[in-house]
Amino acid sequence: MHKSTRIIHSIPVDELTGSISVPIYQTATYVQEAPGVNKGYDYARTNNPTRAALEKIIAELEGGTYGFAFATGLAAIDAILKTLKSGDEIVAVDDIYGGAYRLFTHIYQKFGIVIHYVDTTDSSNVSAYLNENTKLVWLESPTNPTLKISDIKAIAEMAHKVGALVVIDNTFATPIAQNPLELGADYVMHSGTKYLGGHSDLLAGLVVVKDEKLAEELKFIQNSSGGILGPQDCFLVIRGIETVAIRVECQCESAVKIADFLATHPDVDHVNYPGLKSHKNHEIAKEQQNGLFGGMISFSLKNDTEEAALAFVTSTEYFKLAESLGGVKSLLCHPSQMTHKSVPREKRLSSGINDSLIRLSVGIEAAEDLISDLDQAFIKAKGLK
Numbered sequence: 001m002h003k004s005t006r007i008i009h010s011i012p013v014d015e016l017t018g019s020i021s022v023p024i025y026q027t028a029t030y031v032q033e034a035p036g037v038n039k040g041y042d043y044a045r046t047n048n049p050t051r052a053a054l055e056k057i058i059a060e061l062e063g064g065t066y067g068f069a070f071a072t073g074l075a076a077i078d079a080i081l082k083t084l085k086s087g088d089e090i091v092a093v094d095d096i097y098g099g100a101y102r103l104f105t106h107i108y109q110k111f112g113i114v115i116h117y118v119d120t121t122d123s124s125n126v127s128a129y130l131n132e133n134t135k136l137v138w139l140e141s142p143t144n145p146t147l148k149i150s151d152i153k154a155i156a157e158m159a160h161k162v163g164a165l166v167v168i169d170n171t172f173a174t175p176i177a178q179n180p181l182e183l184g185a186d187y188v189m190h191s192g193t194k195y196l197g198g199h200s201d202l203l204a205g206l207v208v209v210k211d212e213k214l215a216e217e218l219k220f221i222q223n224s225s226g227g228i229l230g231p232q233d234c235f236l237v238i239r240g241i242e243t244v245a246i247r248v249e250c251q252c253e254s255a256v257k258i259a260d261f262l263a264t265h266p267d268v269d270h271v272n273y274p275g276l277k278s279h280k281n282h283e284i285a286k287e288q289q290n291g292l293f294g295g296m297i298s299f300s301l302k303n304d305t306e307e308a309a310l311a312f313v314t315s316t317e318y319f320k321l322a323e324s325l326g327g328v329k330s331l332l333c334h335p336s337q338m339t340h341k342s343v344p345r346e347k348r349l350s351s352g353i354n355d356s357l358i359r360l361s362v363g364i365e366a367a368e369d370l371i372s373d374l375d376q377a378f379i380k381a382k383g384l385k
């Protein structure tokens with residue numbers, strides 16, 4: 001069965017009414033027959049049928065068993081971190097999402113969690129940091145915004161040898177291109193704000209696991225800390241998931257064309273896109289991403305200055321200047337001044353975030369229109385300087 005058929009039919013028809021869309025249960029509590037005698041629902045932080053439907057759908061989509069929906073991607077990351085205790089160590093990909101870096105370094109470090117940022121694009125770099133205190137290996141593949149690829153299978157094997165669990169932030173790849181649990185990861189998480197929601201109109205976070213013990217722990221944390229996703233937004237994520245396969249396939253196809261265009265443009269210094277043969281881990285990406293290389297691209301300019309990048313990002317028409325990604329409308333951003341501003345400049349430069357780096361989120365507009373938009377922006381930007 002094609003993935004999109006499976007996704008559409010994983011969304012349940014309401015048993016009570018036959019409603020073809022999942023009902024929004026906008027309630028805080030549930031009436032009980034006698035104390036503790038209820039229909040499986042007692043308070044909406046603990047359980048909500050709309051959220052339960054989303055959690056089941058995302059679990060299935062990622063090939064896992066248990067799903068959890070949180071208010072934002074960072075709330076989902078926070079819930080996973082709460083499984084740790086003081087003295088535990090994390091090995092994390094070095095150009096991790098800026099918000100995750102802020103949470104790890106500025107909040108969890110002060111509770112005694114030790115974090116090692118490592119270039120995980122060479123699996124062999126990881127082993128030096130693994131020891132009996134390592135509890136999590138935290139990967140993004142592709143990473144944000146430099147689209148680095150790590151070998152999930154190889155790193156999971158190494159991590160498991162010391163008893164560490166592996167988390168994959170699968171936001172960029174999406175469940176359409178990559179299913180980390182099948183590659184040996186223990187947790188997969190998403191910012192549902194991006195491709196799963198797909199329309200830049202909500203914030204959401206999702207976690208999926210296979211293991212029942214991990215699920216019990218996450219359920220306990222979700223209920224104890226309370227960072228759940230509300231029913232209206234659960235409904236919207238479900239609606240986004242209905243079209244995620246068709247959107248992502250279109251975005252990936254256009255991104256390949258746009259990356260090819262950029263790679264030969266005289267004003268471009270280099271292009272980061274896992275679909276290009278020149279990408280360091282192109283072969284690994286091909287293998288672990290079902291031949292889909294994603295809808296995100298970043299590139300830097302020959303004139304590697306902030307000024308040149310700012311002229312470019314204010315010269316496009318269809319690519320709107322905004323943070324976030326993964327929606328139907330194309331977006332672009334300047335990571336060093338926007339998404340990655342909280343990362344110190346030396347750290348940015350060492351992980352490949354040049355002053356002129358520009359990140360594209362390819363939408364579902366026609367690829368040729370997006371290419372002509374970029375083409376005119378190169379010309380216009382030169383005139384602005």
Ligand SMILES: *Cc1c(COP(=O)(O)O)cnc(C)c1O
Nearest residue numbers: 072073074097144171191193204
């Ligand atoms: C956006 C994003 C997050 C955080 O998600 P929010 O929904 O904004 O909290 C985490 N990881 C990646 C890779 C992201 O792009």
